[in-house]
Amino acid sequence: MKYIEPHAHMVSRTTADYEAMALAGCQVISEPAFWAGYDRSSEQGFHDYFSLLTGFEPQRAAKFGIKHFTWMCINPKESEDVGLANAVIDLIPEFLKCDNVLGIGEIGLNKNSRNELGVLERHIAVADEHDQLILVHTPHLEDKLKGTKLIIDALKNFPNIKPERVIIDHVEEHTVAPVKDAGFWAGMTLYPESKLTSRRAIDILEKFGTDKIWMNCACDWGVSEPLATPKAARMMAQRGHSEKMIEKVFFDNPRDFMAQSPKFEI
Amino acid sequence: MENDSPSAVNLVDLDFMDARARLLDVASFLDRVERAGQMDDYRVDALLKAIPLLQNAGPDRAAEILLSLSDPSDEPIPEAHTKGAAGAFSGNS
Numbered sequence: 001m002k003y004i005e006p007h008a009h010m011v012s013r014t015t016a017d018y019e020a021m022a023l024a025g026c027q028v029i030s031e032p033a034f035w036a037g038y039d040r041s042s043e044q045g046f047h048d049y050f051s052l053l054t055g056f057e058p059q060r061a062a063k064f065g066i067k068h069f070t071w072m073c074i075n076p077k078e079s080e081d082v083g084l085a086n087a088v089i090d091l092i093p094e095f096l097k098c099d100n101v102l103g104i105g106e107i108g109l110n111k112n113s114r115n116e117l118g119v120l121e122r123h124i125a126v127a128d129e130h131d132q133l134i135l136v137h138t139p140h141l142e143d144k145l146k147g148t149k150l151i152i153d154a155l156k157n158f159p160n161i162k163p164e165r166v167i168i169d170h171v172e173e174h175t176v177a178p179v180k181d182a183g184f185w186a187g188m189t190l191y192p193e194s195k196l197t198s199r200r201a202i203d204i205l206e207k208f209g210t211d212k213i214w215m216n217c218a219c220d221w222g223v224s225e226p227l228a229t230p231k232a233a234r235m236m237a238q239r240g241h242s243e244k245m246i247e248k249v250f251f252d253n254p255r256d257f258m259a260q261s262p263k264f265e266i
Numbered sequence: 267m268e269n270d271s272p273s274a275v276n277l278v279d280l281d282f283m284d285a286r287a288r289l290l291d292v293a294s295f296l297d298r299v300e301r302a303g304q305m306d307d308y309r310v311d312a313l314l315k316a317i318p319l320l321q322n323a324g325p326d327r328a329a330e331i332l333l334s335l336s337d338p339s340d341e342p343i344p345e346a347h348t349k350g351a352a353g354a355f356s357g358n359s
Contacts, residue, residue: 111346141351173329240272
């Protein structure tokens with residue numbers, strides 16, 4: 001089965017993971033900028049990280065026959081140092097010119113603070129100014145519902161931002177409806193404990209349909225599963241879904257969303 | 267719904283043993299926490315309050331449990347003092 005992994009933090013993964021994903025049929029990986037697990041100390045640290053995402057990581061992926069795309073931002077977890085956040089956001093336009101950059105992401109909220117919201121609004125403004133796609137992270141666990149509502153309201157305050165050019169990721173059963181009702185794409189993340197299991201993600205597909213929705217593994221430096229996405233596809237087959245439907249969810253949909261950027265080519 | 271209907275599969279055959287194992291894990295977690303005298307943790311309280319939602323009618327039990335564990339407030343907090351989340355709302359936004 002060919003598939004697209006639309007959200008994976010490969011700088012934290014090994015070549016063995018790349019090989020396993022390639023063997024499972026992965027054609028394309030999209031890698032949003034992420035938190036390093038600690039706060040970086042300067043904008044120069046981000047410049048180096050963005051250079052890694054746009055230079056070395058696509059080369060690493062290519063060795064396994066996988067096309068690599070990326071997204072630029074400072075993560076909401078690093079929004080309380082507003083001065084640093086603004087300095088990092090000022091770096092982004094330079095990197096938007098790189099061949100494998102599809103847009104701004106993963107921006108969003110973490111603890112739903114005022115500074116996080118301000119930094120989110122600055123990112124949206126950059127996307128608006130440079131006509132970029134947006135990939136949004138929604139908060140974890142008990143903070144997700146409130147954060148999702150705040151994010152939707154923030155996006156709606158930018159009239160030029162078209163919902164069909166925004167994916168709001170990490171939806172669960174209690175947040176998928178407001179995201180889809182507002183016209184945004186929805187992403188479902190498969191994690192061993194938090195976020196969604198494959199079973200629950202397929203339940204959501206069966207209840208809300210397969211239009212404008214994708215699944216991803218969001219593998220990073222923590223407990224996560226780089227093959228969660230193809231394993232969910234296998235479970236969809238066990239649940240009686242057709243090959244056509246599985247291909248739509250795991251290949252056609254992420255391709256269609258990301259192909260709104262002229263840089264996206266398979 | 268715009269997707270094709272899946273072919274008929276006995277979902278109980280497919281998933282009952284997994285659900286049974288997870289239910290027993292919840293029960294043994296509560297037994298373990300009670301033995302340790304830690305039942306007064308707000309997260310345990312939130313879990314106990316969510317369990318009766320399993321008996322609700324209608325196919326929205328997962329969403330109802332997630333809502334019961336969520337921060338119900340609407341306004342941004344002044345400042346984030348931590349990066350993590352606990353899995354249940356403590357009562358303080």
